[in-house]
Amino acid sequence: MRKQIFDVKKTSRIVFIGLMTLVPVLNFLVFYVYVNFNSILMAFQIRNYSTYTVKYGFQNFKHFFGDIFTTGTVFKSALNNTLIFFSANLFITIPLSILMCYFIYKKILGFKIFRFFFYLPNIIIGTVTVSLFKNVISSGGPIDALINALTGGSIPNLLSNSDNALKTIVFYTIFYSLGGNMILLGGAMNNIDASVIESAKIDGAGWARELLNIVLPLIWPTLSVMLLMVSVGLFTASGPILLFTQGSYNTYTISYWIYEQMMLGGNLELASAIGISLTVIAFPIVYLFKYLLNRTSDRIGV
Amino acid sequence: MYNLVKLQKKNRLNKRGKGEKLIFIIVFILFVFYFIGIIYPYIFGFNASLKENGRAFMRDMVGIANPMNFGNYRIALSKLVVSDNSFFMMTFNSLWYSIGTTGLSLFFCAMSTYVVCFYRNAYTRFIYNLVIFTMILPIVGSGPASYRLIAQLGLMQSPLILVVSMGGLLNLILYAYFKVISWTYAEAAMIDGAGHFTIYFKIMLPQALPIMSILFATGVVGAWNDYSTPILYLNESYPTLASGLYVYESKIKYLANQPVFFAGALMAALPPVILFALMQNFLMTRVYLGGIKG
Numbered sequence: 001m002r003k004q005i006f007d008v009k010k011t012s013r014i015v016f017i018g019l020m021t022l023v024p025v026l027n028f029l030v031f032y033v034y035v036n037f038n039s040i041l042m043a044f045q046i047r048n049y050s051t052y053t054v055k056y057g058f059q060n061f062k063h064f065f066g067d068i069f070t071t072g073t074v075f076k077s078a079l080n081n082t083l084i085f086f087s088a089n090l091f092i093t094i095p096l097s098i099l100m101c102y103f104i105y106k107k108i109l110g111f112k113i114f115r116f117f118f119y120l121p122n123i124i125i126g127t128v129t130v131s132l133f134k135n136v137i138s139s140g141g142p143i144d145a146l147i148n149a150l151t152g153g154s155i156p157n158l159l160s161n162s163d164n165a166l167k168t169i170v171f172y173t174i175f176y177s178l179g180g181n182m183i184l185l186g187g188a189m190n191n192i193d194a195s196v197i198e199s200a201k202i203d204g205a206g207w208a209r210e211l212l213n214i215v216l217p218l219i220w221p222t223l224s225v226m227l228l229m230v231s232v233g234l235f236t237a238s239g240p241i242l243l244f245t246q247g248s249y250n251t252y253t254i255s256y257w258i259y260e261q262m263m264l265g266g267n268l269e270l271a272s273a274i275g276i277s278l279t280v281i282a283f284p285i286v287y288l289f290k291y292l293l294n295r296t297s298d299r300i301g302v
Numbered sequence: 303m304y305n306l307v308k309l310q311k312k313n314r315l316n317k318r319g320k321g322e323k324l325i326f327i328i329v330f331i332l333f334v335f336y337f338i339g340i341i342y343p344y345i346f347g348f349n350a351s352l353k354e355n356g357r358a359f360m361r362d363m364v365g366i367a368n369p370m371n372f373g374n375y376r377i378a379l380s381k382l383v384v385s386d387n388s389f390f391m392m393t394f395n396s397l398w399y400s401i402g403t404t405g406l407s408l409f410f411c412a413m414s415t416y417v418v419c420f421y422r423n424a425y426t427r428f429i430y431n432l433v434i435f436t437m438i439l440p441i442v443g444s445g446p447a448s449y450r451l452i453a454q455l456g457l458m459q460s461p462l463i464l465v466v467s468m469g470g471l472l473n474l475i476l477y478a479y480f481k482v483i484s485w486t487y488a489e490a491a492m493i494d495g496a497g498h499f500t501i502y503f504k505i506m507l508p509q510a511l512p513i514m515s516i517l518f519a520t521g522v523v524g525a526w527n528d529y530s531t532p533i534l535y536l537n538e539s540y541p542t543l544a545s546g547l548y549v550y551e552s553k554i555k556y557l558a559n560q561p562v563f564f565a566g567a568l569m570a571a572l573p574p575v576i577l578f579a580l581m582q583n584f585l586m587t588r589v590y591l592g593g594i595k596g
Contacts, residue, residue, distance in 0.1 A: 012497070012498065013421065013498065016417070016421075016498035016499065017417050017421050017423070017425065017426065020413040020414060020416065020417045020502075021413070021414045021417060021418075021425075021426075021429065021471070023410045023413075023468055023469070024410050024411060024413070024414040024468075024469045024470055024471045025414075025429075025471070027410070027466075027468050027469025027470075028469055028471055030451075031448065031451070031466060031469065032436065034451070035444050035447045035448045035451055036441065036444050036447070038447040038450070038451065039443065039444045039446065039447035042446060042447055042450070100333075103326070103329050103333070106326075108326055108329060108330055108333065109326075109330055110330070110333070113337075114333050114337060115582070116578075116579070116582055117337055117340055117341055118336070118337070118340065119578070119582075120340060120341075120344075120575070120578075121340060123523050123527070123574040123575060123577075123578045124344075124527070124571045124574065124575065125526070125527045125529065125543065125544045125547065125567070125570055125571055125574075126527060126529060126544070127529050127544055127545075127547040127548045127551065127567070128347070128547065128567040128568070128570065128571045129343065131347075131547075131551055131563075131564075131567060132343035132344065132346060132347040132564075132567075133343050135343075135346065135347075135350070135363065135560075136342065136343050136346055138363075140360070140363050141346075141363050141364070142342070142346060142363070142364050145363075145364045175339065176340075178336075179340075183520070183585055206319065206321070206322055207322050207325060207326075225474075228438060229437075231440075232437070232438055232439075232440045233440070234440060235440065235442045236440075236442055242529075242530065242533075242548075243529075243548065254442065254443075255442070255443075258442075258443045258445055258446065259445065259530065259534075261446060262445055262446060262449045262534055263533065263534060268446035268447075268449065268450060269446075271443055271445070271446045272443055272446050272447060274442070274443055275441070275442040275443015275444060275445075275446070276442075276443070278440075278442040278443070279439075279440055279441050279442045279443075282440035282442065283439070283440060285440075286438055286439075286440045287438075290438060
């Protein structure tokens with residue numbers, strides 16, 4: 001009798017686990033496993049749209065690797081631009097975000113207002129912010145008027161120009177995403193035990209020492225996840241290219257080029273081959289990064 | 303006496319040295335400049351939305367609108383039309399898309415996260431490890447295969463596109479929150495004869511409602527602002543405000559009625575701002591993400 005009751009309990013537990021995970025598992029199988037499997041297949045397909053036939057081969061990979069090492073091709077430029085966006089995020093946006101969050105956490109004068117407004121671009125539709133930004137930096141716009149008033153000159157062409165377009169989009173991306181990490185970093189900083197900070201203060205630690213030796217190690221679990229996620233986006237880093245230039249003036253990134261193929265009904269097979277190739281290249285890099293983050297975690301004991 | 307000691311300690315802690323004060327003043331000034339940089343484009347947009355018409359805007363982009371034409375907001379509501387969808391229809395599409403995708407995803411993901419957290423066995427441990435593995439798998443371009451599958455399933459230009467979001471095996475923020483909820487409540491309910499579903503829906507889930515509401519709000523804001531997915535899958539029949547504004551902006555290059563566009567754009571931007579203003583204190587201090595070392 002006892003055994004029977006135990007079995008009923010065990011069965012109901014298994015049924016419960018199965019039912020609770022049923023839809024997410026099915027969704028995962030269809031929209032992750034199947035999609036990625038199909039992505040690999042598509043990478044080897046060469047579709048002939050006039051005869052409606054499909055052949056298999058390495059042509060897409062040859063095309064991509066042939067172009068990526070050739071100066072002046074769209075893929076080489078897209079890869080360079082992607083790495084620029086990635087580096088900007090890793091080396092500029094994240095460090096500045098940490099500093100910004102630290103001073104807000106330290107309740108700098110007006111911190112509540114700053115906190116709200118610094119996060120604002122992340123909750124306003126990108127279409128709106130980009131459109132306003134484009135007008136602000138356009139000829140006849142406020143920056144142009146300011147330059148004219150101060151120097152008598154005029155604003156250079158920042159978007160319809162190959163020398164400036166990418167720099168402008170990178171600047172926009174950094175400037176408007178600085179506050180984007182505030183929820184996670186702010187949450188982590190607010191979870192720091194106040195007595196730890198108090199002890200450091202009593203021991204005479206200044207702000208820089210407090211940030212580097214106390215706050216950073218204590219928020220490391222959150223920060224390391226963020227850094228890991230940035231590394232995962234090594235080849236998908238981008239800015240709002242669609243809203244600014246649609247890839248004109250040497251502003252393609254890998255992810256925007258792939259997106260454009262979907263939007264305009266382009267070569268999806270070549271796009272898949274690029275995706276697979278870069279995934280294979282990124283895999284060891286991300287794992288090396290993860291290993292380094294884990295070693296850092298061990299060193300600081302979190 | 304005790305209060306006096308406490309006050310002295312507080313004063314000592316709050317007291318900043320000269321160098322530190324200077325740093326805080328410099329940072330404050332930088333913050334003010336950054337604040338102006340962030341806020342100015344929106345003020346510019348508001349002023350532009352009140353200009354008499356497109357010609358007046360092009361003549362003087364910077365000057366204060368005179369007279370202030372609030373009628374542009376009314377015009378935007380009726381004339382801002384994309385793929386036969388009025389502003390109101392696009393608002394409805396945005397609500398459908400943002401609430402639908404976030405609600406479905408959170409509903410199913412919470413169920414899975416709950417069992418992964420509290421019902422430890424080989425299967426749930428496998429799900430946990432699988433999610434961590436896929437999270438750090440740097441997949442670059444599965445978009446084309448996804449796009450083709452969605453087309454094959456007949457979900458293109460269909461409100462049923464929401465089914466794609468009925469997933470999510472594990473949410474790490476929710477997982478970290480579940481982990482600190484005591485299982486004792488569930489045990490007590492079990493002794494009283496409650497089943498697994500009753501425990502989940504009536505005891506454990508209500509305790510996670512604060513974090514669920516934060517995840518819901520941030521998810522809705524994210525989906526409301528997402529323009530790239532609706533441009534691909536919905537724009538010809540059910541454009542959202544975010545994707546519709548993109549199409550409309552490309553059109554106004556020729557029609558030159560920017561003030562109406564800015565009026566519509568600012569109205570579209572308002573709901574997430576209100577939602578965020580209401581939740582910002584909670585949002586900025588309570589969300590915590592544990593590490594995923596291993």
